Amino acid sequence: MKQNQQDIFTNLYQEHSSYLYAVCLRYTRNKEDAEDIMQEGFLKIYHALDNFKRESNIKTWMQRIMINTAINHYRKKKKTDFYNINIDDAEIFKLENNDAINQLSTDELLNVINKLPDGYRMVFNLYSIEGYKHKEIAEILDIKEGTSKSQLAKARITIQKLIEKELGIKQQNIQYSNIENG
Amino acid sequence: MDKIFKERFKNLEKKAPDHIWDHLLKEISEEGISTSKPSMYTKIGIVAAIIITAIVSTILLSPNKNTEVDNKIPIIENNDIIFQNTNIEKTITSTANKKVDSKQNKKVTNIDSNRNTKKKIEPQETTIQAPIIKIKQEKQDFKIIAPKTTCTGECLLKLDHNLLGEWKANNNVLFENINSSETKVTYSGSGKVLFTYLYNEQKDTFTVYFKLPLDLTYQITPEACGEENGKVEFNFPTTRQFRSVNGYSLNNNVIEHLIVNKYTFEIEDNYDCRYSYQVNIPSKNLKANIKYDALETEINYPIYFSTNVTVEDVDYIWNFGDGDQSFGKEPEHKYTKAGNYNVQLQLIKANCSETINKTIQIKDRTLEIPDIFTPNNDGKNDVFIVSIPENTTSFEAYILNREGQLIYKWTDPKLGWDGLMMNGQKAQSATYFYVIKGKDSTNKSFEYKSILELRR
Numbered sequence: 001m002k003q004n005q006q007d008i009f010t011n012l013y014q015e016h017s018s019y020l021y022a023v024c025l026r027y028t029r030n031k032e033d034a035e036d037i038m039q040e041g042f043l044k045i046y047h048a049l050d051n052f053k054r055e056s057n058i059k060t061w062m063q064r065i066m067i068n069t070a071i072n073h074y075r076k077k078k079k080t081d082f083y084n085i086n087i088d089d090a091e092i093f094k095l096e097n098n099d100a101i102n103q104l105s106t107d108e109l110l111n112v113i114n115k116l117p118d119g120y121r122m123v124f125n126l127y128s129i130e131g132y133k134h135k136e137i138a139e140i141l142d143i144k145e146g147t148s149k150s151q152l153a154k155a156r157i158t159i160q161k162l163i164e165k166e167l168g169i170k171q172q173n174i175q176y177s178n179i180e181n182g
Numbered sequence: 183m184d185k186i187f188k189e190r191f192k193n194l195e196k197k198a199p200d201h202i203w204d205h206l207l208k209e210i211s212e213e214g215i216s217t218s219k220p221s222m223y224t225k226i227g228i229v230a231a232i233i234i235t236a237i238v239s240t241i242l243l244s245p246n247k248n249t250e251v252d253n254k255i256p257i258i259e260n261n262d263i264i265f266q267n268t269n270i271e272k273t274i275t276s277t278a279n280k281k282v283d284s285k286q287n288k289k290v291t292n293i294d295s296n297r298n299t300k301k302k303i304e305p306q307e308t309t310i311q312a313p314i315i316k317i318k319q320e321k322q323d324f325k326i327i328a329p330k331t332t333c334t335g336e337c338l339l340k341l342d343h344n345l346l347g348e349w350k351a352n353n354n355v356l357f358e359n360i361n362s363s364e365t366k367v368t369y370s371g372s373g374k375v376l377f378t379y380l381y382n383e384q385k386d387t388f389t390v391y392f393k394l395p396l397d398l399t400y401q402i403t404p405e406a407c408g409e410e411n412g413k414v415e416f417n418f419p420t421t422r423q424f425r426s427v428n429g430y431s432l433n434n435n436v437i438e439h440l441i442v443n444k445y446t447f448e449i450e451d452n453y454d455c456r457y458s459y460q461v462n463i464p465s466k467n468l469k470a471n472i473k474y475d476a477l478e479t480e481i482n483y484p485i486y487f488s489t490n491v492t493v494e495d496v497d498y499i500w501n502f503g504d505g506d507q508s509f510g511k512e513p514e515h516k517y518t519k520a521g522n523y524n525v526q527l528q529l530i531k532a533n534c535s536e537t538i539n540k541t542i543q544i545k546d547r548t549l550e551i552p553d554i555f556t557p558n559n560d561g562k563n564d565v566f567i568v569s570i571p572e573n574t575t576s577f578e579a580y581i582l583n584r585e586g587q588l589i590y591k592w593t594d595p596k597l598g599w600d601g602l603m604m605n606g607q608k609a610q611s612a613t614y615f616y617v618i619k620g621k622d623s624t625n626k627s628f629e630y631k632s633i634l635e636l637r638r
Contacts, residue, residue: 006210009210013203013206017197017198017202017203018195018196018197018198019193019194019195020198021195021196021197021198021202022191022194022195022196025196026191026194035198035199035201035202038198038202039202039205039206039209040532042202042206043206043209043532044497044530044531044532044535046206046210047532047534047535048528048530048535050535051528051530051535051536051537061499064497064499064509065497065530068497068509068530069497072495072497101183101186101187102186106190106191106194109187109190109191110191124187127184128183128184128187128188129184129187129188129191129192131188135514136508136509136510138510139508139509139510139511139512139513140509140510142510142511156183156184159183160183
């Protein structure tokens with residue numbers, strides 16, 4: 001029985017670890033934190049395997065546990081700051097520079113996400129990538145729905161700025177290498 | 183922007199560093215640590231057993247008289263053997279004499295150094311060998327070899343020679359001769375038993391402590407979800423003292439700070455008897471209930487779920503039974519169809535998890551007819567709307583004035599009556615009658631008649 005559980009766990013790890021590691025990287029500031037969360041989360045998964053109900057999707061279930069672990073990780077460290085800003089201001093701010101985003105690699109974008117303050121990063125991940133609604137995010141993060149909305153708006157603004165910065169650095173590097181090569 | 187992020191990240195995979203898996207594997211295999219703990223003990227036991235048998239066998243088998251003599255001394259001390267052994271006394275006195283001799287000799291060193299060195303070597307050689315062997319060979323001495331303590335109610339007594347003598351004991355013991363030098367002894371009591379072997383007017387005695395298997399009871403306190411507070415409390419009998427529990431400190435018979443695991447405790451009493459106990463420390467489950475609160479447990483009404491978990495840092499996964507999930511501590515959910523739903527809550531903590539279920543019955547919406555409405559275009563209650571059950575198949579509504587004249591009728595329940603009569607005029611503030619008729623999906627018809635107050 002125990003052996004069987006270990007086998008299942010090994011298979012789950014082999015199949016899903018890459019995906020879940022990418023999730024962890026998205027929710028954390030750095031690789032070290034991501035690794036910690038990955039370990040903690042997988043241990044939770046191992047211990048909760050008995051309780052997993054076949055009718056739910058195991059990948060989603062595992063992802064859920066990872067995300068919760070990541071959220072709790074930062075909650076434990078420090079009460080994550082959820083800065084309140086005026087939502088109306090945020091609505092007006094609709095700077096869409098998709099060209100800029102497309103010029104950056106996934107790793108560079110990941111870097112941008114990592115640089116976000118914890119609260120922004122959680123909300124941005126949950127809303128924009130995971131596709132949760134503000135109401136659900138409010139439940140998960142134990143914040144008000146309005147706070148979730150304001151966090152998202154602020155996160156988007158910050159991402160824009162970070163992307164431009166990242167792009168600036170990148171272009172400078174290209175120019176620099178052009179000068180060197182030329 | 184969000185779309186691009188989603189595209190890039192939604193199904194992104196990154197190879198996790200290998201050391202994560204190594205670490206996990208270590209953590210998981212440590213689950214079995216409790217089994218490895220006792221096995222370490224048995225290993226030590228086996229090693230000890232090998233050493234003991236090795237010693238015993240050297241004693242038994244060694245043809246060399248010298249070693250036999252050497253080994254004899256500690257065995258005698260251990261096993262309360264009463265020897266008829268003037269020989270030992272002799273050895274002791276002879277060594278003592280020699281010690282005195284050498285001391286005296288030291289003093290004389292200055293006088294004659296040659297003589298002195300001779301004397302020094304001489305006694306060292308003779309002390310060990312000569313006197314004992316001589317006497318031993320004269321008499322056919324024998325001795326009993328047996329464990330001092332036995333914890334099982336039986337033991338094997340051996341003689342170091344094959345002799346045809348007689349065993350005696352001071353208690354009711356059962357002797358079973360295996361061969362001329364080995365006898366199996368069974369004793370149903372506990373305590374000290376003195377064995378004597380008689381042969382040719384010579385005897386050797388040996389005391390064995392018999393211990394019965396210990397009937398020990400204990401209470402287990404489960405570990406509360408990862409809090410490392412599992413406990414085992416042993417009820418030791420007062421007649422015996424207990425010395426140790428392998429590796430765990432024993433305070434007032436209690437072993438504390440245990441985690442969810444299988445433990446083997448080796449308890450040693452003051453007779454060196456070891457008793458092994460397998461103890462499973464379970465997890466105190468995250469005892470919790472699902473609670474819900476709602477104005478009406480009806481479709482499309484928000485139902486507020488909650489739970490009374492007291493442990494912190496728990497992940498919540500709610501399955502509402504209609505395919506929807508939530509991850510909040512106190513989620514709100516609306517059902518869209520009537521029926522019985524099994525609401526399931528998974529509570530997940532670092533190293534334990536719990537699933538609790540509760541059935542919730544969601545009723546279909548009942549017919550609701552307001553008794554007043556105010557069509558004054560203030561945005562509040564401007565339309566007389568009848569809310570009907572979901573399974574309604576046909577619907578007719580009629581408004582009559584006090585004179586019994588039909589002033590309005592409608593068949594779309596969503597539209598209702600805005601206070602305008604069929605002739606396009608506004609109905610005055612007054613009391614009206616309504617008749618509402620219809621059928622549900624089971625072809626059951628309904629009809630309601632009552633008063634409606636219109637206030638402008």
